[in-house]
Amino acid sequence: MEAQTEMELGAIRRVLVVDDSRLQRRILSSSLKKWGFEVIEADSGEEAMEICASAMPDLVLSDWVMPGMSGVEFCEAFRQLNSDRYCYFILLTSKSEKNEVAQGLDAGADDFLIKPVSSDELRARISAGDRVIGMQRELSDKNEVIEQALDDLKRAHDAIDKDLIQARKIQESLVPDFSQGFGSSRISLLLKPCGHIGGDLVGMFSPGPNRVGFYSIDVSGHGITSAMMTARLGGYLSSRYFDQNVAMEKRFNKFYALRQPQDVAETLNSRLIADTGIEEYFTMVYAIMDLRSGMLRMVQAGHPHPLLLRRNGTAEFIGEGGVPIGLLPGIPYTQVEAQMEVGDRLLLYSDGFTECRLANGEMLEPEGLLALVNECNPEQGGQEFLDDLFWRLTQVMSPEHGLEDDVSATFFEFNGP
Numbered sequence: 001m002e003a004q005t006e007m008e009l010g011a012i013r014r015v016l017v018v019d020d021s022r023l024q025r026r027i028l029s030s031s032l033k034k035w036g037f038e039v040i041e042a043d044s045g046e047e048a049m050e051i052c053a054s055a056m057p058d059l060v061l062s063d064w065v066m067p068g069m070s071g072v073e074f075c076e077a078f079r080q081l082n083s084d085r086y087c088y089f090i091l092l093t094s095k096s097e098k099n100e101v102a103q104g105l106d107a108g109a110d111d112f113l114i115k116p117v118s119s120d121e122l123r124a125r126i127s128a129g130d131r132v133i134g135m136q137r138e139l140s141d142k143n144e145v146i147e148q149a150l151d152d153l154k155r156a157h158d159a160i161d162k163d164l165i166q167a168r169k170i171q172e173s174l175v176p177d178f179s180q181g182f183g184s185s186r187i188s189l190l191l192k193p194c195g196h197i198g199g200d201l202v203g204m205f206s207p208g209p210n211r212v213g214f215y216s217i218d219v220s221g222h223g224i225t226s227a228m229m230t231a232r233l234g235g236y237l238s239s240r241y242f243d244q245n246v247a248m249e250k251r252f253n254k255f256y257a258l259r260q261p262q263d264v265a266e267t268l269n270s271r272l273i274a275d276t277g278i279e280e281y282f283t284m285v286y287a288i289m290d291l292r293s294g295m296l297r298m299v300q301a302g303h304p305h306p307l308l309l310r311r312n313g314t315a316e317f318i319g320e321g322g323v324p325i326g327l328l329p330g331i332p333y334t335q336v337e338a339q340m341e342v343g344d345r346l347l348l349y350s351d352g353f354t355e356c357r358l359a360n361g362e363m364l365e366p367e368g369l370l371a372l373v374n375e376c377n378p379e380q381g382g383q384e385f386l387d388d389l390f391w392r393l394t395q396v397m398s399p400e401h402g403l404e405d406d407v408s409a410t411f412f413e414f415n416g417p
Contacts, residue, residue: 011133012126014038018048018062028061031119045069049077056083059129064093072107079108086136088129092117165196175203179383182212184415185291190386191408198406199226200350205239207256210291210417213247216348216410219282229280258288261299265325265333272326281326285348291417296338301325304351311343315370340414352407357398386411
């Protein structure tokens, strides 16, 4: 008969038949073997558990009523076994009441067959189980692939995260001192990347008494490429190695002098344009100060306008804009001058301040920055002022978006030579 021909074996290959009746086991096993299945027999739930503990079958056909451990009890114990593959469980029973069927399902059974078992129905139920097991194992295999991919991604992420943490330490080394006195005057720095590393750079240097240079830089983009650019710029404007600093020149082989800001901007622009393969550019404010005269000379290259805070309480944004460095060759840069009085202060800042998104969706803008500055305690100076300013920024920024750009600032307090 058709029912006795071999089945096309799929996910189900190994079948465990559990019945205390030897005759019932032989009847079921005979059909299963003719269909091509490997068959194992057990005459009790206890024996079946021992078999399953050592070698999990693909399908279990278990009688409901057996001495000792019943089919339902065996099913419950079977489902508690640890196995990485699902096994299809069919209960054989003479019971057809709905509450008893529900009891079997609650115990973990997948299907039921009413005794006496029809060969055609058994074959059909096995085919249905084979489809379920096939889909489950296919899903399980795909999940293993996904889990392996996630593990690989986690390892890669951990490696990248470790590298970025180390990169941040290297980037922080570009700013060895965040506050430094120059005679009675002081320069303080703020650098808050929005990620592990950022594209902002601040710094200061002095070739000798009463002469000081300081800057605020914002490299285009974010992340690793921008951070690599800041590392290069940190070398160009080194506070430790004056022979590498393009803002200085050696005179009479005896001492270093500060170059004019416009010359520094043009030199940096030429160097960046000459570096093939580099698409990044940067904005900058670079200033030099004569602490004896109070004369400030400054170049602005696409960076936000510096905020000059007078000792009498007035404030003004200074500068003439300018073109970012690294965009176009041969760009001339305009130098501006400002006379500072003892007690005046100058704030250079990146657009991470002014373009910070507020809770209403709008940007802070320069006027908002000035409002935050005015809210700070006027008695605060140096690092305390910058920390207070940054804290106030975090209080008005959108909690949904948070810090979307690097935030940095250079704060110069002029108190004479």
